[in-house]
Amino acid sequence: MNADVISIYKNKIAEKNGGQEKRGRIDIEGVSIIFGSGADENIAVTETSLTINPGEFVCILGPSGCGKSTLLNSIAGYVTPSSGTVLVDDDEVAGPGPDRGMVFQQYSLFPWKTVLENIAFGPKLAGCSPDECSSIANTFLAMIGLTKIANTFPGELSGGMQQRVGIARALANYPRVLLMDEPFGALDAQTRIMMQESLLNIWAEFGITVVFVTHDVDEAIFLADRILVMSASPGSVIADLKVNLERPRKPELATSHDFVELKKQCLGYIRAESLKAFEQVGA
Amino acid sequence: MNVIGKSISIDRQTSDSPVEKPGAGNPLVTPDSVKKPASHSNAQSLLLWFSGLQLQSFFIGTLSLTVGIVLWYLATKYNFNHFINFENVPSPLKVGAAFMIQLGDPEFYIHITVSIRRILIAYTIAVVLGVAIGVIVGRSKLARAAVIPYIEIIRPIPAVAWIPLAILMWPTEESSIVYITFLGALFPIILNTLHGVEQTPDVLVRAARSLGASKFAVFWHVVLPAALPSIAAGLAIGMGISWFSLLAGEIISGQYGIGYFTWDAYSLINYPDIVVGMLVIGGLGTLSTYLIKLMMKPALRWKEKQR
Numbered sequence A: 001m002n003a004d005v006i007s008i009y010k011n012k013i014a015e016k017n018g019g020q021e022k023r024g025r026i027d028i029e030g031v032s033i034i035f036g037s038g039a040d041e042n043i044a045v046t047e048t049s050l051t052i053n054p055g056e057f058v059c060i061l062g063p064s065g066c067g068k069s070t071l072l073n074s075i076a077g078y079v080t081p082s083s084g085t086v087l088v089d090d091d092e093v094a095g096p097g098p099d100r101g102m103v104f105q106q107y108s109l110f111p112w113k114t115v116l117e118n119i120a121f122g123p124k125l126a127g128c129s130p131d132e133c134s135s136i137a138n139t140f141l142a143m144i145g146l147t148k149i150a151n152t153f154p155g156e157l158s159g160g161m162q163q164r165v166g167i168a169r170a171l172a173n174y175p176r177v178l179l180m181d182e183p184f185g186a187l188d189a190q191t192r193i194m195m196q197e198s199l200l201n202i203w204a205e206f207g208i209t210v211v212f213v214t215h216d217v218d219e220a221i222f223l224a225d226r227i228l229v230m231s232a233s234p235g236s237v238i239a240d241l242k243v244n245l246e247r248p249r250k251p252e253l254a255t256s257h258d259f260v261e262l263k264k265q266c267l268g269y270i271r272a273e274s275l276k277a278f279e280q281v282g283a
Numbered sequence B: 001m002n003v004i005g006k007s008i009s010i011d012r013q014t015s016d017s018p019v020e021k022p023g024a025g026n027p028l029v030t031p032d033s034v035k036k037p038a039s040h041s042n043a044q045s046l047l048l049w050f051s052g053l054q055l056q057s058f059f060i061g062t063l064s065l066t067v068g069i070v071l072w073y074l075a076t077k078y079n080f081n082h083f084i085n086f087e088n089v090p091s092p093l094k095v096g097a098a099f100m101i102q103l104g105d106p107e108f109y110i111h112i113t114v115s116i117r118r119i120l121i122a123y124t125i126a127v128v129l130g131v132a133i134g135v136i137v138g139r140s141k142l143a144r145a146a147v148i149p150y151i152e153i154i155r156p157i158p159a160v161a162w163i164p165l166a167i168l169m170w171p172t173e174e175s176s177i178v179y180i181t182f183l184g185a186l187f188p189i190i191l192n193t194l195h196g197v198e199q200t201p202d203v204l205v206r207a208a209r210s211l212g213a214s215k216f217a218v219f220w221h222v223v224l225p226a227a228l229p230s231i232a233a234g235l236a237i238g239m240g241i242s243w244f245s246l247l248a249g250e251i252i253s254g255q256y257g258i259g260y261f262t263w264d265a266y267s268l269i270n271y272p273d274i275v276v277g278m279l280v281i282g283g284l285g286t287l288s289t290y291l292i293k294l295m296m297k298p299a300l301r302w303k304e305k306q307r
Helices: A003-016 A068-076 A115-125 A130-143 A159-171 A189-206 A217-223 A251-255 A257-282 B040-077 B092-103 B106-139 B141-154 B159-169 B173-198 B202-210 B215-252 B258-267 B271-296 B298-304
Strands: A026-035 A042-052 A057-061 A083-088 A100-103 A177-181 A209-214 A226-231 A236-242
Touching (some): A042 A068, A057 A068, A100 B202, A130 A159, B141 B173, B215 B258, B215 B298, B271 B298
Parallel strands (some): A057 A209, A177 A209
């Protein structure tokens, strides 16, 4: 589709990394995240180690409260692990930064900035001139097919449109990885499916590493190369499943044999976990 | 980069761009999730309806004021005196006549300009200090712990209660009046700024940080704009209260000013001028508050358009 965007994007990344092709490899090494202390101590993530390969689309799947968002936040840099390290392309994560794009479940566009200004915000902070900023923003806006709404405020847009702008805003920083925290959770079912397909298109074009948190089994299977199933209390990865479904993926896939088998497997893990939690509460 | 998205237009009826090719190869193009506002004719009728509503409320407002003036007139004409006494209250006609006479008197304009000048000085200082204090207190726990007790104790003290101390503290009468006016405007501005800063959505701060914003950039691009609607409300309330306080100051001391004019008329048993003074105060207060709201409007354009 948009060869310009892609080539600009790839050059920019190579330039940033001194000509090397660093493409967003994530290493999580022995990470534990503990909130509070004493009686209030809450182990959100315990002793987790995993590697996410460059360009991989990984879904972190689990019931609510299993620490999947916390794990994502440790990659984003909002949460510092109590022990262990998180590395992105061998650089230790020390705080949030523009090299890791973030898309939130809640609408997070700046309501006082227009759509164009929202997308241009990252480039502006990176020191681009106003001309460069608006040209980058326009490029990404064209990519998501929303040039017509450049000068409208987010409050005028539907939830789906806002999330598309949110994705464009994160990508406009030329990040190494795209971190998504249940980004389509608030959307209706139809919009959700459209957004999933669109996201896969973007991912296919850019080849960017995506870490996508969800509690929806269908969503995880439809999107991912690999699903990490997390269990609650204490949060840890209990299964690492390859999704060997052919791409590009179409919604019809949801009824195929392989999809259903994988779904059964995921649901089994999640159900076992939920039951455990349920019984613990009951006891 | 000539690929413009599929026809995602705000108003589908006007989407006539030939460049648009539906479908293929545009990631993130979802044909639904587009807000579909009312069609053109609907929008127009909506506008008509709205302006009709405005016209209607304007008409009702005028009618209501007229009724009030007529009741006032009747009460003074028939010397209404049951619990409330209208015998010494000037009639609207007398007040109107007195107002016309004052309009021809140059001194009347001096009273008004002196009051406006005091408001401008006091209000400007209150805005600068109030917003600064509100922001600092909202962002720093230390500042908050240190400043809030002062605000809690001083805020309930009415402007009139400050008058004796203000006269003793400040070198000139003028500065004591400005001080009292300033205090009136200060607290609503501080408190509204503080409130606005505190309610900055956390997700926006996190988003800004992940886009590479420094602490200052977060403050400038997120905290301040998020607080702006609340600050604007504080500025409007502060303006109203500064008039309120100015009058208290002017009644006790000073040689000029619209408050002095009103009180002077009372001392001289010139009852119509009392009401002239009161109405001028009301008019100036309303006008200045309106001007503040008008000035803040461009900065809050995004707020109006929210669904």
